[in-house]
Ligand SMILES: Cc1cc2nc3c(=O)[nH]c(=O)nc-3n(C[C@H](O)[C@H](O)[C@H](O)COP(=O)(O)OP(=O)(O)OC[C@H]3O[C@@H](n4cnc5c(N)ncnc54)[C@H](O)[C@@H]3O)c2cc1C
């Protein structure tokens with residue numbers, strides 16, 4: 294989706310948060326109450342590709358407008374993950390982001406929503422000390438946890454206006470305007486930069502990795518920060534700071550073998566019969 | 582903390598109707614303690630009667646102001662405003678638990694309220710109970726493949742509950758709810774609401790996110806949702822789509838991880854292949870039925886019953902047979 298020109302005036306510096314998650318087409322599971330993430334099956338959360346795309350488009354629009362130089366503007370991706378999370382950052386490099394930061398520490402394992410937001414906020418603040426951050430872009434959800442709350446909490450933690458679940462993003466005169474369709478409501482919201490923005494999978498189509506970028510991504514430097522580097526207290530995140538405690542995680546029994554009927558002219562009748570037999574059809578007065 | 586003196590607040594926004602999911606929340610809340618509702622506007626007479634039937638004694642109606650000015654209109658439904666009202670209501674009533682539906686807007690409000698209150702947050706619970714004085718929420722995760730339970734370790738618990746997690750039932754004895762106003766002072770908002778439009782649903786069908794039965798159509802409809810709608814109407818079901826079908830413009834709401842997550846009693850997918858992103862939003866359904874012309878379609882791996890066939894023939898025939906046999 295094309296954006297309005299980024300007439301922000303100066304080159305945009307954007308931080309994208311991206312989560313390393315188990316690939317959704319693999320068997321996913323837990324061990325000791327935590328999600329199992331292995332290098333073989335882990336990946337960059339697909340919805341964070343939409344966040345990266347939105348950030349790249351904003352930076353590129355600024356360059357195209359001539360308001361900023363062709364090599365100005367920066368997209369930094371931050372992930373909170375163990376060493377395997379580098380895979381997610383390498384994927385982000387392939388898409389064309391400039392820098393990748395991984396925040397890692399044993400004490401971060403078991404973080405809840407608040408802990409995650411606190412760590413990501415600390416990383417954004419540290420990047421902000423280097424040079425001002427204009428915008429933080431996130432995905433609409435992580436495909437493992439599916440909470441869709443980290444962006445809201447990150448915005449609150451940073452004290453920045455938060456525009457969530459954007460399907461359309463426009464930037465003009467330093468004011469970000471988004472259109473969002475949530476539940477049964479369409480809203481247009483705006484806020485001045487700096488801000489936090491989450492984008493949906495309908496906001497754009499993420500680009501495919503370029504050959505040159507794929508080659509360069511292999512050796513590109515990843516910056517690794519510890520919670521201590523960010524000045525975080527020991528109980529700011531991780532199990533120590535969590536407000537929820539996982540008691541049980543158990544796989545559900547597989548569904549019974551399905552009953553499969555091949556339609557030879559009476560497939561619809563077989564379907565109706567199955568529904569009626571299993572008491573899945575409500576009496577007429579309850580339907581229209 | 583004993584069971585009987587636990588106070589549970591249930592968000593009712595808007596307060597002009599009681600949706601099926603709100604009745605489910607009230608049913609769950611009654612098992613946890615004393616139930617009170619929080620609204621951002623005056624509940625209608627019909628709404629009050631329904632709340633009374635579900636055991637709500639007190640309705641706390643937020644009176645919003647910012648810098649001495651009354652805040653009214655659409656802005657009241659913004660998540661930050663709802664969150665401020667919930668947090669103030671918890672402080673006012675000393676409540677232990679806040680229950681909300683699992684909609685995107687409610688999740689945002691839940692997160693901000695929990696942050697403000699230092700409360701633990703559970704998103705998309707399928708069950709809520711108390712154990713050893715703590716609130717314990719059950720979640721079904723990884724596309725319905727795992728059941729988890731977590732305990733909230735803080736004094737206050739904020740929980741969003743997925744639709745169809747319990748069968749709503751009225752309280753043993755109805756009560757007369759009392760509406761009590763309470764003041765909520767809002768912080769200055771850096772976000773401007775430019776416009777807000779609620780889609781009017783005139784279809785007469787249940788809303789997709791709350792329906793007990795869902796019939797969804799995919800790319801296999803080739804754009805003709807007629808057969809899907811016909812079967813849905815025979816079943817009193819909501820109609821949904823796959824993302825591909827929605828992005829084609831064939832239907833406006835879709836089921837899946839980035840669309841609407843559903844867990845109805847019965848889900849029927851027609852002309853839908855069953856991609857992981859779609860499955861993630863429906864695999865927790867109780868009964869899954871698929872109609873697909875490809876005997877190798879992945880959706881067959883997760884269904885209970887399937888017809889291999891042309892949906893344009895199978896669905897109308899099923900609808901006619903249901904109408905006929907129901908009389
Ligand atoms: C199945 C499951 C259920 C859970 N349930 C709960 C619960 O009920 N309560 C609770 O407090 N915690 C819960 N957690 C823990 C929670 O996942 C972590 O706090 C997690 O880091 C963020 O939650 P999410 O995956 O739901 O992210 P979401 O809120 O869905 O993520 C949205 C966006 O935030 C950003 N983001 C999120 N996590 C990271 C990260 N680690 N690094 C970089 N960017 C990130 C990404 O841009 C992402 O697109 C759960 C985890 C799982 C796997």
Ligand SMILES: Cc1cc2nc3c(=O)[nH]c(=O)nc-3n(C[C@H](O)[C@H](O)[C@H](O)COP(=O)(O)OP(=O)(O)OC[C@H]3O[C@@H](n4cnc5c(N)ncnc54)[C@H](O)[C@@H]3O)c2cc1C
Pocket residue numbers: 339340494798799800801802822823824825826835836837838839840841851852853854855856857858859862872873874875878890891892893
């Ligand atoms: C980040 C991301 C998020 C996504 N989120 C979602 C989501 O939330 N929800 C979602 O649905 N998708 C989502 N998708 C898309 C998803 O991956 C699939 O592409 C999509 O679900 C496929 O839709 P479909 O099943 O309608 O189409 P197809 O996969 O093309 O399947 C069509 C099916 O129809 C059958 N068929 C064809 N003709 C007939 C006929 N005449 N009668 C009967 N059957 C017939 C075919 O055999 C086939 O199985 C997401 C994708 C991405 C990348």
